[in-house]
Amino acid sequence: MYEIKKQIFLNLTKNQKSALCNYLRALMKKSQPQSVEDVWEKFVEDEKYYLELNCSRFEFLSEIIEDETFKSDTIKYLYECKKYYDYKEKQKPIIEANKAFEKKKREFLREVKMSKESPTKKQLYYYERLCKKYGLEKKELSSKLEARDEIDRIIKEHDTSNLYQTELQEEE
Numbered sequence: 001m002y003e004i005k006k007q008i009f010l011n012l013t014k015n016q017k018s019a020l021c022n023y024l025r026a027l028m029k030k031s032q033p034q035s036v037e038d039v040w041e042k043f044v045e046d047e048k049y050y051l052e053l054n055c056s057r058f059e060f061l062s063e064i065i066e067d068e069t070f071k072s073d074t075i076k077y078l079y080e081c082k083k084y085y086d087y088k089e090k091q092k093p094i095i096e097a098n099k100a101f102e103k104k105k106r107e108f109l110r111e112v113k114m115s116k117e118s119p120t121k122k123q124l125y126y127y128e129r130l131c132k133k134y135g136l137e138k139k140e141l142s143s144k145l146e147a148r149d150e151i152d153r154i155i156k157e158h159d160t161s162n163l164y165q166t167e168l169q170e171e172e
Contacts, residue, residue, distance in 0.1 A: 009021075011064070016060050019057070020058060020061075023057070023058075024078060027039060028078055028081035028082055028085065036075060036078045036082055040075055040078060047061055114144040115144075116143065117143060118142070119142075120144065120147075126151060127151055130151065134158055
């Protein structure tokens with residue numbers, strides 16, 4: 001797509017070309033299922049309408065919108081945009097798989113780091129309070145990971161038992 005930009009709209013200024021290309025790319029992305037010719041026709045129809053109202057973003061198109069080179073350049077660019085978005089759509093499952101893999105890798109590395117660090121004061125305090133509340137025997141916690149897992153285990157164990165007890169009370 002970037003190579004074709006160098007070959008098209010040679011009579012426009014850098015800013016005009018950039019604005020037009022950005023608009024066409026966004027239009028193609030929004031109209032992805034439609035054909036390039038349909039997008040071209042919609043673009044010309046809209047621009048002619050706005051030019052008649054004197055409120056077009058691309059006033060410079062008034063002289064060249066009917067030009068055959070402008071049409072061919074625009075259609076070339078729209079084809080490139082369509083190819084780009086089709087390719088991007090095909091790559092989506094691979095990108096999603098890579099994201100999921102990277103997320104698992106970060107989680108694993110976070111746990112490795114936690115296993116090497118000593119537990120925080122907050123974790124130790126919270127663990128002591130839970131043990132006291134539920135009458136459990138305290139263990140010696142050696143890492144943040146162990147503290148987190150032990151706290152989670154206690155909470156899950158007692159939340160499920162509390163849930164079970166509340167269900168029994170509701171049935172009675």
